[in-house]
Structures are given as structure tokens and as C-alpha cells.
Amino acid sequence: MSKNHSNQRLLKSAVAVSLPTFLSRILGLIRDMLQAKFMGTGRSQDAFTIAYTIPNLLRRLTGEGAMTAAFVPVFTQLKKEKTKKELWKFANAFFFDLTVIMASVTVAGVLFAPVIVKVIAYGFKEIEGKIELTVILTRIMFPYIFLISLAALAMAILNSFHKFFVPALTPVLFNLSIITLVVVFAQDAKNPAFVFAAGVVLGGFFQLAFQIPFLWRKGMKFKVGLSFKHPAVRKVGKLMVPGIFGVGVYQINFALSRMLASTLEEGSASSLYFSSRVQELTLGLFSIALSIALLPALSDLAAKQDIPGMKKTLVFSLRSIAFVTLPASVGLLVLNYPIIEILFQRGQFGIEATSMTSGCLFYFALGIPFISGVKILAPAFYALKDTKTPVIVASTVMVGYILMSILLMGPMRVAGLALALSVASGTNFFVLFSLLERKIGRVEKKEIWTSFWRSVLSAILMGGAVILFLRQFDMNKMDFPIKAGLLGITILLGFMIYVSLSYFLNKKDLGELIKHFFSKKQPNKRK
Numbered sequence: 001m002s003k004n005h006s007n008q009r010l011l012k013s014a015v016a017v018s019l020p021t022f023l024s025r026i027l028g029l030i031r032d033m034l035q036a037k038f039m040g041t042g043r044s045q046d047a048f049t050i051a052y053t054i055p056n057l058l059r060r061l062t063g064e065g066a067m068t069a070a071f072v073p074v075f076t077q078l079k080k081e082k083t084k085k086e087l088w089k090f091a092n093a094f095f096f097d098l099t100v101i102m103a104s105v106t107v108a109g110v111l112f113a114p115v116i117v118k119v120i121a122y123g124f125k126e127i128e129g130k131i132e133l134t135v136i137l138t139r140i141m142f143p144y145i146f147l148i149s150l151a152a153l154a155m156a157i158l159n160s161f162h163k164f165f166v167p168a169l170t171p172v173l174f175n176l177s178i179i180t181l182v183v184v185f186a187q188d189a190k191n192p193a194f195v196f197a198a199g200v201v202l203g204g205f206f207q208l209a210f211q212i213p214f215l216w217r218k219g220m221k222f223k224v225g226l227s228f229k230h231p232a233v234r235k236v237g238k239l240m241v242p243g244i245f246g247v248g249v250y251q252i253n254f255a256l257s258r259m260l261a262s263t264l265e266e267g268s269a270s271s272l273y274f275s276s277r278v279q280e281l282t283l284g285l286f287s288i289a290l291s292i293a294l295l296p297a298l299s300d301l302a303a304k305q306d307i308p309g310m311k312k313t314l315v316f317s318l319r320s321i322a323f324v325t326l327p328a329s330v331g332l333l334v335l336n337y338p339i340i341e342i343l344f345q346r347g348q349f350g351i352e353a354t355s356m357t358s359g360c361l362f363y364f365a366l367g368i369p370f371i372s373g374v375k376i377l378a379p380a381f382y383a384l385k386d387t388k389t390p391v392i393v394a395s396t397v398m399v400g401y402i403l404m405s406i407l408l409m410g411p412m413r414v415a416g417l418a419l420a421l422s423v424a425s426g427t428n429f430f431v432l433f434s435l436l437e438r439k440i441g442r443v444e445k446k447e448i449w450t451s452f453w454r455s456v457l458s459a460i461l462m463g464g465a466v467i468l469f470l471r472q473f474d475m476n477k478m479d480f481p482i483k484a485g486l487l488g489i490t491i492l493l494g495f496m497i498y499v500s501l502s503y504f505l506n507k508k509d510l511g512e513l514i515k516h517f518f519s520k521k522q523p524n525k526r527k
Contacts, residue, residue, distance in 0.1 A: 020171075020172055024171035025280070027172060027175035027176060027179065028171075029277070029343060032274060032344070033344060034186070036347065036353075037348065037349065040270075040353060041266075041271060041357070042267065044193040045270040046124070048196060049272075049273040050120055050121040050134050050258060050262065051141055051197070052137075052141060052197075054120060054138055055141050055148075067149065067156070067240055068153075069378070069379070070239035070240040071153065071157075072382070073383050074236050076160055076300060077299075078090060080303055084219060093225065094230075095153060098149060102149045105145060106143050109139075110139050116138065117131060119259075120255070120262075122263070127266070137193055140198065141197050144204040147201070147208050154208065155167035155170070158211065158218070161218060162296060169210070170207040170210050171207070173203060173207055173210055175203065177203035177206055178196060181198060182196060182199060239387045240387070253421055256398075257272060257405065257418075257421060258272060258273075260406075260409055260417055267356060268356070268414040270353070271353065271414055272417065274344055275418065279361065279365070282325070282329075283325075283368065283372060283375075287321060287375055290376070291372075291378075298310055298380055302384050311441070314377075314380060314436075314443060318373060319452075319509055320513065321369070321376055322451055322509075323451065325369045325372045326452075327459040327494070327498045329366065330365075330459040330460060331462075331463070332365035332368070333463065334467055335466070336359075336365065337355075339487065340354050340357045344357065359415040360418040361418075362415070362418075367421060370429040373429040378432070381432075389435055393435065397427050397428045401424035454502075455502075457501075457505055458498055458505050458506055461497070466490055466493065466497075469490060469493060473486060
């Protein structure tokens, strides 16, 4: 397969992920808007935020994170070396092994929820009833980790066959489940947090159930049986153990930030949550989609020992990520306050909450290109079945993050935690890149840096133009519909300016993305 066809296939796969992911992120924002309306940044929202963090962190570590990173390369190699019968025997064994493990984790989580909550949210003890509420919500939502881990395995299997659309659609069902329950029951509920918690579990069920028929069609028959001694199962397990820490460094750091935020003024943990949701919307538009498509692609190249092909794919991916995320980052730096105001400021979410949340979003925006870059570099290590290197990096980054958080949260309060997260993400990116070069040889950095600085210049000029445009209006005197309309026009204007500037300053990246997205010519299929 030629370089252009390989890049085209990668972007086509990314588009297959990004479209449903974008829809999911929009629905996720609607869900968050409902949270802001019914719970604001007060006691219930803080409790829900911490309670949801616990199973969600485990999901990202053991489910979508380390498990996927370890499973896909092994499954891809078996596809090339073993018969279909042996392949599905392994997949089936791993599915039921995971079922037993995650069921045990869920039971333990429910039983030990009081201990877990007191560790994660030790600052809540100062407010009467807050710890108790968080424990109840944690127990309600812990079964989500069982459901979503199996759903993540289903996603990994389908992705290994380069089937991306269906797995990427499942978060849409998750958000729809929560939104539906909230619209029907939250208004009359004594505490809306319980309605949201029930929606999380229902959403996890639909994420798993939706993918089962597609797995059945591919050849998985779900014959009950355990096989912890299966060689491939043990291989995935060995890769997962260090990977749990390496894959989830950002998520672990984010969980730590919420722990630290629980010691600050009320609403701090919620502000981190809402600002991170806007950040995740930006990441979900392209970065997450590309990283999901990248792991199977790199695993294929690694299985063929095509290191030059891996390098070319990485360079192209990093250039594409820079082109897309830098304007998004600058846009959030410039528009953080009006974005938070339009999305969340209503009901229990007041002006003070908007100010605190927009401050967090400002510093989160700085880390978007680096988080996206790590999502490109990490799959390269996992495709090479190396989960130990990211662990070493993660350990260093985490120590530095904790020290910086403690240093910054005094003068900057919760915004300092957001800044520390962005700095940690940047450190993680540069160290991983350096170590990856040692592993696979020199990567063509000149091409990456040229693209990067051209995108930076275009993004900065775009940001300046957006600031000048907004200065022509007094948004404080506008009614909500007009203010929301102006924000939409401003974002569209910024997009058009960036594309226009890129035509003159970064024509190569712009042209390649347009060519790959809209080309009707299909890539060659493997025989």
C-alpha cells in the first residue's frame, strides 16, 4: 500500500470515528448543560463529579486505555498467524476472563466505596452530608465499570477489523440514556444527582448491548468458558499491568487534581469537570478519532516489521494533529469565558461559577496540542508491544505534576491545577517523543516542526482577528439568543480566517487534509 493510500485510509478511518464522536460530544454538552442547570457547581454536583470520576477513571485505565492498547496488537498479530477458529477462541476466552475480573472489581468497589471516597475526596468531610452523598452515588455508578470494560473490549475487536463507526456510535447511546432520564425524571426528583447516576449505568448497558450483534456477525459466538492460562490471554495481561499506569497518566493526574480540588472552596471540583468537558469536545473532534484509528494501523505495520512505514505514519499524524488542534487551542484561549457562559450559565450555575470554570478552561486549552500528541505517540509503543516505557515516563510526570499542583493551587486556586495538568501533558509528550526515536530511529522532525510553526502563526493571527472582531460588541448588554448567535458567528469567522491563512502559510497540510477527506479514489485493499 502506497504512502498516500495509507494516509488516506487512516484519515478515512478517523472520519468514521470523528462523525459519531462529534455527535456524542454535542450530546455530552447537552448532558453537561442539564447538569449545570439542575446542580450548578454546588454540593450535589461536586459529589456527582467525584463519584463519577472513580468508575470513569477505572474505565479509562482498564477498559479503553490499557486493555485496548494491549489487546489490539496481540489480536492483530494472531489474525495474521492463526486460523479464524483459534483467533475467536482467544477472543472468547478473554471476554469471559474479563467478565469475571470486572465483576469482582465492581463488587469490591460497591463494598469499599466509603473508604475509596474518603481517600479521593478527603476535603468533603468539612461539609455535612457531602461524603455520604458521594458514597451513595459511587455505589450506584460502580456497575458502569463492568459494562463499559466489556464494551471497550468489543470496540477493540471491531477496530482490529478496521470497523470504527459502530463502536464510535456507542457513546451517543450513553449520552442519550442520561439525557432521556433527566428530561423525564429530574424535574421532580428530590436530588437530580440520583437520576444522572442511574443514567450512567443505563448508558453503559446500551454501549455493550449495541455492539454484541456486530461481534456475532464477525464470528464471535460467546461460548461461556474461562482460560486464564491461554498464551495470548497471558500476553495481553502482561502488557496491561504496566500499561494501566502508562496509558492513564493524564487520567490519573486528572483524578489527583479533583482530589486536590476537594480541599479548595466549594465548586472547585465541578469547575474542573465542566471545563474538562469543553476540552474533551475539542479533542474528540479529531485527536481521539485519529488515535483510535492509528493503533490498528500501526499494529499492522509493526506485525510486518515495517518501521519506515511507522515513521511516515507518525509524521503525517503529528502534522495533522498540529494543524487541527492549534487553532482549537487558541480559540479556547480567546473565547473561554463566552463559551462557558453560553453553555452553562443558567439555573444553579451562576456568574461566579462561570468565572471559575472559564479560568480552568483557559489553562486547559494550553495542553490540548500536547494531549493530542501523546495520543499519537502512545499507540506506537503499544503497537511494538512496549508498555513499560510509558510507565517510566508516567512516573516522572506524575511526581512533577503533584509538586507543581501543590505549588500553584495556593496562589492560583483551582486554575493552578488546570495549568499543572497542561504542563504535565507537555512534558509527557516531549519525553515520549525522545524515547520513541531511540526505539525506532530518527524521525523526520524538520517536516513536523515546519508544519507546527506554520500552524502556530496561522492560529495566532486568527486569534488576534477574533479579538478585534469581538471588541466591536458589548456582549454584557446582549440577550442570551443574540449572545449565543454572536458566539457562533465568531467561531465560524475564526474557522474561515484560519483556513484562509493556511492557504497561504500552510498550503501543504491544508491541501493534504482536503485531498484525503474528499478524494473519491479508494485505497488499495490487501490481497
